[in-house]
Amino acid sequence: MVQILSLLLDFQYLSQLEQGLSVENIADFLALFSAILGVFELITQWFVSGRAIERLGVFVITALPPLLLAGLSALTLTGVLSLFVGVIGLKFVDELLRYTLVASTAPVLFQPIPETSRNRIQSMVRGIAEPLSAGLTGAALLGTIWLFQRFTSPDLTGPDPTFVRIQGLIFLLYTAIFSLLWLLTVLKLRSKYLEVLVLGSDRGQLSLSQVDLTVLRRNLVEALSRAATDEEKSSCIELLTEVDPTRTSEILSPLLSTMSTPLQRQSLEAMLNYPDPAYLDQVRSLLDSSLPPDLLAKVLRYVWLTAAEPDHHQLTPYLLPEVDPEVRGTAAALMLRRGNPRQKAEATDLLRRMLTSKQERERLMGCRALSDAVYLQSLRLYIHPLLQDESLRVRCAMLDVIAATHLEEYYSALLRGLHYKSTREAAGQALVRLGSEAIPLLIEFAEDPYKPDGIRAQAWLTIGQIASPDAVDLLVSRLLTAWGTTRRTLLRVLLRVPREAGIEAVLETLGRRGIESLIAQELQFLAHLYASLLDLRMDDGRNEPNEEADLLRRSLHDAEADAIERLFLLMRFLYDSNKIQAAVFSLQAESRDSVARGLEILDNTIDLSSKAVILNILDRQPIAEKVQNLSDLVEYHPMSPNQRLRYLLDLRHFLPAWTLACCFHLARSMRWSLTAEQILVCLRYPTGFVREAVLAYLRVASPKTLREVLPRLRHDPDRLVALQVEQMMAELKS
Known part of the structure; x- marks a missing residue:
């Protein structure tokens, strides 16, 4: 043209x-x-x-x-x-x-x-x-x-x-x-x-909110009937379970007899989430064939959960000692659930023998069977010993039992399970199974500042996995008051809520103006970071390396990366997530072509009032130019290094804990004075290494004040801080 x-x-x-x-x-x-x-x-x-x-x-x-x-x-x-x-x-x-x-x-x-x-x-x-x-x-x-x-x-x-x-x-x-x-x-x-x-930029993902679910469901059924390999059929079943879980029995039950054993297992797991009596005969027909123990247990569960009047005599052969523990435990749990008093007593005795067996598999299958029981009755006596069982698999199975049977007196065990990597996944799944009932427990856990950041993030993630309207509204409300790592965690959790319910909740509650306000906050924070990097260059004429200054500058750069990540997370609430992720991927590359591609994606995607500022920040410009670009949001006033450090400490509520500790280490090495308020407040900071840095600063700046505060910190919950206090007290006495 x-x-x-x-x-x-x-x-x-x-x-x-x-x-x-x-x-x-x-x-x-x-x-x-x-x-x-x-x-x-x-x-x-x-x-x-x-x-x-x-x-x-x-x-x-x-x-x-x-x-x-x-x-x-x-x-x-x-x-x-x-x-x-x-x-x-x-x-x-x-x-x-x-x-x-x-x-x-x-x-x-x-x-x-x-x-x-x-x-x-x-x-x-x-x-x-x-x-x-x-x-x-x-x-x-x-x-x-x-x-x-x-x-x-x-x-x-x-x-x-x-x-x-x-x-x-x-x-x-x-x-x-x-x-x-x-x-x-x-x-x-x-x-x-x-x-x-x-x-x-090698980015892309399927968003179910952008497709016609009716057409997708019909295409999945056709693809499932045409699929030639088990891998293809498994993928169709998995996607069908996500798209329309309530109709899995209607679609999958006619195909059960022609499926391979792994596909039958996968299909029954999906069908058991929403068992339907209308398809009982198709599932019951599988009992006529030879089935592996785990598959047989699933068939028994489906038959007994959907049958209007189950025949208890049909379960009796599965209660014999020579039967596989998984099938035997399932049969006992079903009998305990729907049997008469005499049958319930027999099932209770059988499960008691399994729970006290010396064989790990017997105990494990006994614990899993308890999840199907409605009333534990005398079996409650074995819960506490099994929570301390030597087998990790048994302990994890007991966490699921607590959630399945709603044993409130043992909910604290679920929260303790989040502390340990070995039980974290099982504890999280159990809390998700509790649903809204677990939200108050998780909130108290997530907002405890003395808990490690990783454990608190796991609590927020678990609330997001519950995904109930109450859980989502709670996450959105906390988003307005959270900062730093907690805000980043909340944004990630809300973006992961299924069917974009988290994104919709944020847009309904905050609106576009509210999200842009959060973006402006992050840009203002970046302005303070860049001003600090500019003023803390330590050009004192001595040309001597200062390790503490380097540590602080590196921590400020890390805080910058975190703020930019939060910016991109906020953008994903307003724009196509695929395009924002593609821009992030390109901007993280080393080549200038990739960076240019990322900037071009953003330029043609976002329409924020601060778009030009964001693009300039991401364009790897010198710090001085970034400060100039952000001058409309935060006016820059040059400060001496010690003034800038004190100003940073006044922003302590927004700074990461490591940056805060680095400020005190630099003040100690340069012998700069800090205000009494800054010192006393940071002595009560939840993170142990910040308290360590404050004590190290007082040791140099004010030994007299150090003598006064040490006795109060003798029983500090952080073992390293308590040890540091003991050493300092011994040195001061000598």
Whole structure:
């Protein structure tokens, strides 16, 4: 389109000069026109082009020339502008924008093409497409003139003004049409451009909120019947369970008899979540075949949970000692659940023998059987010993029993299970099984500042996995008051809530304005970090390395990375998560091409009022330029290093614990004075190594104050801090 319009406008421009000016004046006009055009091109390239692209984006700038050309053509065709003035204006705008804005943005349009084929495609465009379009345009111009002269004014021997004007208007109409085609091309290009950029960044995921579930379910059923391998069928069952879990029995039960054993096992696990009596006969038919113990146990559970009047005598053969423990335990639990008093007593005695057996598998299957029991009765006596069993698998199984039977007196064991890596997953699953009942326990646990960050994050994650409306609303409410690591954890948890319920809850509660406010907070925090990095350069003239200063600077850079991560997490609530993740992936790469691709994705995705600031921060500029870019949010006032350090400590509620400790270590090494409030508040900081840093600072800065505070910290909950206190007290006494 650019090449076509160039030739088309050149022809009209020269034609109008020939018709409107004398031969003597044409040269003067061309010189004056070129001079004025050159001045405007220089001004545009120096002062307008870069700023316009930065503020408006590549595609807005790319769409500007065809919009202006189409507008001027329309004004001329309607008679608002004379034909001569209109064509001169079109030529001026085309030349001005072609060699400034269009020339600046053209290379960017090749950015998403893989490097391996980018040069080849650029060569094809420059060497084949452009000359070909120019040649076809020239041939079309000649053909149009010939046809117009032949059929419109065949008898004319000289140029008639009316004929020339009609011909000019026709070519002007061509200009408007091709300008609109250029604009449509840009719009089409933009819709595919981001897709190619995202694919080039190796990012993408399925979002169930973006598909028609009815069509997807129908396609899954068809795919399941056509699938040739167990892997394909397993994938279909897994996705079907996620898409429509309540109808798994309806879809999977007719296929059970033709499935392999692993697929039968997977299907029954999905069907047991929503057992339906209507499909009892298809599942019961499996009892006629030889089944592995785990599969047989699942079939028995489905049959007995759905049968209106189960035959207790059919379970009796499965209670014999020679039967596999998994089947025997399942049969006993079902008997305990739906049997008569005598049968319940027999089942209780059988489970008691399994729970006290010396064999781990017997105890394990006995514990799993308890999860199906409604009333534990006398079996409660064995819960506490089994929670301390030597077998990890038995202990984990007991955590599930506590949740399944709602044993409130043992809920504390579930929370203790979160502390240990070996039982963390089992404890989390048990708490999720409790649902909203576990939320108050988890909130108290997650908001305890003396718990390790990893354990608190696990508690927030568990609340997110519960995913009830109460849980989601609670996470959103805490998002407004949380900061730092806790806010990052909450954002991650909300983004993981199934079916984007977390994203919808945040948008309903906070709205776009609320999310932008959180983004502004992160940008303000970044402004303080960059100001600190700028002022803490420690240019004291001695050129001596300062390890504490290096530690503080590194911690500030880590805090910067955390803040930028929170920025991207917040953006995912407003924009396509795939595109934001693709931008993150590209920006984390080392090559400049990847960084440019990431910035281009963001530029064409986000429309925040602070977009230009965010792009400048992510563009790896020097710290001083970042501070300048953020000056509208936080005005920068240069400070001496010790002043900046005290200012940082005043922001302690927003700083990571390690950054706070590094501040005290630097103040100790440089012998800078800090306020009494800063010292006393940080002595009560929940993290142990911060209290250690404060004590080390007091040892140098104020031994007298240290003597007064040491006795209060003798029984500090942190073992290392308590040991440090004992050593300091011994040194001061000596």
